[in-house]
Amino acid sequence: DSGVTQTPKHLITATGQRVTLRCSPRSGDLSVYWYQQSLDQGLQFLIQYYNGEERAKGNILERFSAQQFPDLHSELNLSSLELGDSALYFCASSVFPSGDSSTDTQYFGPGTRLTVL
Amino acid sequence: KNEVEQSPQNLTAQEGEFITINCSYSVGISALHWLQQHPGGGIVSLFMLSSGKKKHGRLIATINIQEKHSSLHITASHPRDSAVYICAGAGGGADGLTFGKGTHLIIQP
Numbered sequence: 644d645s646g647v648t649q650t651p652k653h654l655i656t657a658t659g660q661r662v663t664l665r666c667s668p669r670s671g672d673l674s675v676y677w678y679q680q681s682l683d684q685g686l687q688f689l690i691q692y693y694n695g696e697e698r699a700k701g702n703i704l705e706r707f708s709a710q711q712f713p714d715l716h717s718e719l720n721l722s723s724l725e726l727g728d729s730a731l732y733f734c735a736s737s738v739f740p741s742g743d744s745s746t747d748t749q750y751f752g753p754g755t756r757l758t759v760l
Numbered sequence: 761k762n763e764v765e766q767s768p769q770n771l772t773a774q775e776g777e778f779i780t781i782n783c784s785y786s787v788g789i790s791a792l793h794w795l796q797q798h799p800g801g802g803i804v805s806l807f808m809l810s811s812g813k814k815k816h817g818r819l820i821a822t823i824n825i826q827e828k829h830s831s832l833h834i835t836a837s838h839p840r841d842s843a844v845y846i847c848a849g850a851g852g853g854a855d856g857l858t859f860g861k862g863t864h865l866i867i868q869p
Contacts, residue, residue, distance in 0.1 A: 645804070676856050686846065688856025701856050731801055749793070749857070751803040 646670065647736050647752035655758045661722040664755045668715055668736030674698070675717040676737070676749060677709055681730040692717055724759045731756050764789070764849045766860030774868055779834040781845050781863045789849035792830045793857060794821050797844040806832070808850075837867045 646669035656662055668675050677689040679702075688701035692711035703709075706724075711717040721728060731754045737747035763786040773779055783792065791810040797803045807814050807821040809830070814821050818837075823830040834841055844864050848857035 678856070685861050686848070686857075686859040688858070691856055699856060733803060735803075748805050748808045750805060751795075753802050756801070 645750040645752065647734060647750050649732075649734055649752035649755050651755060652753065653756045653758075655760065656724060657760055658724055658726060660724050660759075661720065662724065662757065664719040664721070664732050664734075664757075666717045666719070666734030666736075666752055668717070668734075669750055672736035672750070673715065674737040674747065675711055675715070676735045677703075677717070677719050678733040678735065679730045680733065680754075681727075686733075689719070721757070726759050729757055729759045764847055764858050764860040766847050766863055768863060769861065770864045770866075772866045772868065773837055775838060777837050777867075779837050779841070779865065779867075781832045781847075781865070783830045783832070783847035783860055785828050785830070785847075785849045787828070788851050789828070789858070791850040792821075792823055793848040793850060794830075794832050795846040795848060797846060797862070799843070803846075806845075834865075839867045839869050842866050 648667045650665045654662055673694045676691045678686055679689055680686045689703040690709050691699040695711050706722050709719045733751050733754045735749040735751045737749050765784045767782050793808045794806040795803050796806050809821055809823050818835045820833040844862045846862045847860045
């Protein structure tokens with residue numbers, strides 16, 4: 644158990660809908676990363692938050708947005724869903740407060756499996 | 761753009777064999793992460809290294825900065841080592857990871 648929690652574990656929805664994925668980082672970790680894992684693209688970095696502020700953006704679509712709240716939990720919002728958005732979505736938190744992925748070990752949550760029908 | 765190339769894609773070996781998984785990366789990557797993804801999907805961070813060598817139990821990770829190459833070794837492999845192993849590059853600063861495509865390892869009893 645990494646100490647990172649994600650809810651829900653599974654989500655099935657229809658095209659055009661909007662969903663929210665939730666992540667609670669390890670106690671004391673300030674940095675949260677969101678990743679998408681799909682069959683064709685593999686793992687991709689979406690976005691990073693550090694202590695409530697957006698820190699870095701990766702391959703995140705404009706239909707997707709995220710935020711980190713004062714209690715450090717984070718939410719990833721996916722809207723106007725398409726079939727291709729079906730994937731595993733992971734969040735990770737980093738053990739040191741630097742927010743630097745070249746020095747911080749990342750602890751991954753169990754993931755949310757999103758199926759868009 | 762940071763890139764990470766991993767080989768082999770698939771590897772099947774017998775229990776007890778010495779396993780090596782390789783990872784090459786581009787300029788701009790300053791640290792390598794090795795991750796293990798279990799069949800159920802969960803991801804575990806094994807190592808993060810920017811120089812030298814690290815060892816944890818039967819797992820050894822090395823990195824050669826000049827050659828931009830890293831290897832993950834498993835000694836005395838066991839069927840419970842069967843998983844997907846992923847290397848991921850970190851570019852330094854506030855960036856997420858750039859992932860290799862993973863090596864699907866099967867250890868047969």
